[in-house]
Amino acid sequence: METPAHGGVVEVAAVAADSAARLREAVPHTAAAASDHRLLDAVARVAELGRACQLAMGVLAAEVATRSARVDGIDTLATRNGQKDAAGLLQLAGRVSRDAARRYLAYGEAIVDRDALTGAPLPPRWERVSEAAFAGEVDAEAVVPVLRHLEEVRLSADSDLLDAAESGMMRIASQGTPEYTGQQMRVWKEALDPDGARPREEKQRRSRFFRIGRENSEGMTPVRGLLTPEAGAHLRTALSTFTNPRVSRVAFPTEAEQQKIDELEAALPDGVGTYDLDPRTRDQKLHDILDGLITSGHRAAASGGDNRRTMTQLIATIGLDELRCGDGVAWVDGMSEPLGPATTERIRCDQGFRTLLLGDEGEALWLGKKREMFTRKQKLAIAARDGGCAWPGCDAPAEWCEVHHVTYRRNGGTTDIDNGILLCGPHHHVLHAQDWDIRMSEGVPYLRPPAYLHRGDGQIRLGQNRVREVRRLRRQRRRANSGSAKGADPPDTG
Template identity: 35%
Template sequence: MSDHRPHVPTADVRHGDPYGARSREVGDAISELLGDLTGDPSLLSEAELRRRLRIAAELGRRIDAVKATLAAEAAARSRRIDGHGGWAAREGHRNAESLVREICGSNYREAATLVRVGELMATPAGLGSVADGVRDGRIHVDAADGIVRALAPVEAQADMAAFRSAAETLARESESSHADAVTRMAKSVRDTLDRGGVAEREQQLRDKRFLTIGPEIDGMRRLSGLLDPESAAVVVSAVDAVTAPRRGGPRFVDPLQQDRARAIVDDERSHGQLALDSVVEMIRIAGEADPGRVFGTTRPAVRVTIALEDLRAEASGADDGAAHVESSAEPLSAATARRYLCDAGVLPIVFGGRSEILDVGRTERCFTRPQRVALAARDGGCRWPGCDRPPSWTETHHIDPWSSGGRTDLADGILLCRHHHMLLHNNGWSVVRSRGPGEFDLLPPPDVDPLRRVRPMPSRRRHNSGTS
């Protein structure tokens, strides 16, 4: 195996500070630290490649922790109150983030992350467990930043014991989860700690919504805009309903819809063209409709989930709580969910009430529409660990194969996106029942994990009380 050493530059031409012997000394120290991590990766087994990636990742986390500490000190020396006498201003920068970006050669987002996490490590308050995890190299700075941005704004309003407990839980989860998942968890925890602030955060996002249509030089028109979660739920649901067969094909589709699904799959238009043409057609139909027509008879398209106690809270004078739509990780207020109960095209899914009997046993090969609605409420999307595909992008997998006598019952179904559904069937993975109803684990094949250790498949649903 070759002993390739990483290249270290010999001068920093931006600041006229030739590294010389000092640079070579640093480069040799880095090479010694990396040790056997360098070399030709194409010669490594997958197990060894995984091992080296993990070691390199931990080294990176520890180095990022040092960078964050130094970035926070740079921010402390660049306070706005110091005016032009602050370090960043004296170097010609507007703020510390700009200074850190220039020194580290990073982008602004990364520099801002380093400053925020470094300031957390300096004054952790209720997030001490997260700060300790970053300092020890157990938590990635991006995961810590997701926690900080979600929880820091609500720390003053939250019960401190509950806040610290939530932070400790997120810190533990951060050691085995990627930063995107941790950020989603942190937002969910935020909404639990500060239920009264859900409506305010919802309004803040709604205030950012806009749509502009501008001309292009070739005669086309460019659409640009932002959709708040409530608006996005309607638009995404409508587009997904048209383009779904492009993602999953006409497999596992009701026989009555297979011809339509096949036609969409075979359509020569691109996915983007099909989506745009569908939206234009919807607008055209709405514009030509009878002015007296009430658009209240359409079939449900947007699914709103809310705990039963939150739905009923208005009668008792309380008006906090949160609801969710399938297409967004951001919550809606309970008041918005109650308004949705009267809107067209909305199917409320209430947790904590009575369940409809939806099992069909061996009488049906495919899961029915009511079953998919219930599974969407239970699973919240693809249950494969780390996947973020929403319910509209999923197919229903039989835990026990239909060909081997499996039943088409809720307890025997789980939502998987097409990619993971095909991976499971074609590469030897399997789903096994876990601790209780609706809880499953993923069992990898021997070539992925010789010990075949199970991997939890948590639900992405946010309401945990009752059933759908």
């Protein structure tokens, strides 16, 4: 004969089976026909059902853990079912991930009623958490991280403050997302255990690491690591500094910025949009920003603080014939994956090349001087003229940029200022890898999109000539002050 507790579990199983069957029957193949109000209402109700399911799983998991506790010489519920612990048994029986099984175990052990060694009933380990869980206000995903922090300070914190923290965190968890709940718990943790910050800081310092993995089969290099809060903040700040504000956040441009945006959009040929100019995803932009930070720092270290001195530490090796025809790959020391033709051509375009004569056995016989390389003074002049990456809408500073030969050397182009333009690495690569074309006209560069993007001879003026911009703004200010344009504008020689 089943006890009431067993009868309760039987009822839970029956309700769960009936609810699952009815919900499956009710779920349509698409929710496209629902109004906004009904759609969001359904989301809230199904989430409420999910919290109830997690509550039931937590209670059941706690009992599975009790019956799977290891006792010498006695088979447990887990071992009788071929599993070594409660998490493995839950994973098998519930067809859930191991992380989910552990989350249910931690949730259940915090909210279920307990028995003392004498058999007397005891309240749940965390009463406020249990009350919120049985009221359907919280779920395991939000509660388990809170429980972990509360357990860390349970013995050292003041009991009244601990109770206040538990109540406050359940109120926050019932109203916000698990992410917001976790942020607020960190604030409570500092108040509960002010002496724990120093040892926690030392633990973070000991745990910090950064690791560069081996290249994978596709030639990509994986990285992984753990940054201290300070290092993480530095990296986020550096990345956000150079992230395009039109992509990273909602921003209201100033009148001057909006005018530049309008001029850029008006100058685009028919059929070309701003996305065509820079189709990178946000994650790809962050990758390129990190590469720019490393590159500019490398330049500074190599030149004693002069960011525009060409680096010589990275050596790419390619046959001279392949280099001249522009379709060969180059090999870099320490990397098994070669650089593709577009990347090789881009490096040659900015940094030139040296001729190395090898013997029959591969011995170095003669090393020539660098050729086709823009000098330091040329780069300074081009940087002063362009101000940064000349690509439309790009905010990359001059320190990150390379100099591109507008007319390639193999096509008769010269390495001088009138044939050079400043481009960041990603846009320099786009120019070499795709069918974009740049032409110089009276010292001014113009960008022509590929034929598949537009029809006709539409061109986009490039560069950020600051002298010309200053003169243009002065003329606008004079017009505004005079109330009308009087006489002819001075010639634009910038």
